[in-house]
Amino acid sequence: MKIKEIKANSGNIEIIAEVVKKEEPRTFEKFGKSGKVCNAVLKDASGEVKLTLWNEDIDKVKVGDKVKLENGWCSEFKGEKQVSTGKFGKIEVVSAAVAEKMATEAKGTKEVFTNDPEVLGKEEHLENGEEEEEASVDEEELEDE
Numbered sequence: 616m617k618i619k620e621i622k623a624n625s626g627n628i629e630i631i632a633e634v635v636k637k638e639e640p641r642t643f644e645k646f647g648k649s650g651k652v653c654n655a656v657l658k659d660a661s662g663e664v665k666l667t668l669w670n671e672d673i674d675k676v677k678v679g680d681k682v683k684l685e686n687g688w689c690s691e692f693k694g695e696k697q698v699s700t701g702k703f704g705k706i707e708v709v710s711a712a713v714a715e716k717m718a719t720e721a722k723g724t725k726e727v728f729t730n731d732p733e734v735l736g737k738e739e740h741l742e743n744g745e746e747e748e749e750a751s752v753d754e755e756e757l758e759d760e
Contacts, residue, residue: 619661621698623691628698631683631709632657634666640673656683657698663690667699672706679712 616630636656643650653673655666666684668676676682688701700706 617661618657618659618664621664621689621696623689623696625730626688626703627687628687628689628704629683629685630687630698631681632658632659632664634676634678634680634682635663637676637678641666657684665695667697668706669700671720672700675708676706677712680708681710683707683709710735739746 616628618630618632619630621630633660634655639656640651640653643652644650650670651673653668655668655676655678657664657666684698684700684704684706686701686704687698687706688704689696689698690695
């Protein structure tokens with residue numbers, strides 16, 4: 616489904632779109648319980664729509680993320696369509712914002728990016744099964760001294 620195809624007051628909405636804006640969360644109290652709510656904006660090639668995030672979903676989603684809304688609900692407020700997870704839907708991040716994704720990947724890797732021909736040459740030899748020359752002093756040399 617594309618954003619432009621969403622009809623107000625309808626359910627079973629399934630879209631994949633990018634979060635292009637996210638407001639600060641607000642707290643509220645209803646029926647003696649407190650919660651958080653936050654407005655965001657989703658965008659795909661066909662248009663934009665307001666997304667209402669509730670409680671734990673607020674922390675899941677960041678600007679730049681591509682999200683999938685499954686079994687969502689669309690309401691209308693002051694003439695503007697708004698989608699949310701409703702009672703039965705869920706939202707999941709299918710692709711994290713690029714900067715965050717790169718930082719997360721970098722934490723768990725020892726990969727070094729270089730264009731130094733000397734370093735690149737060593738990597739080729741190592742890939743071919745050759746051992747890297749060690750610059751350290753050989754143990755036998757230490758025993759002779």
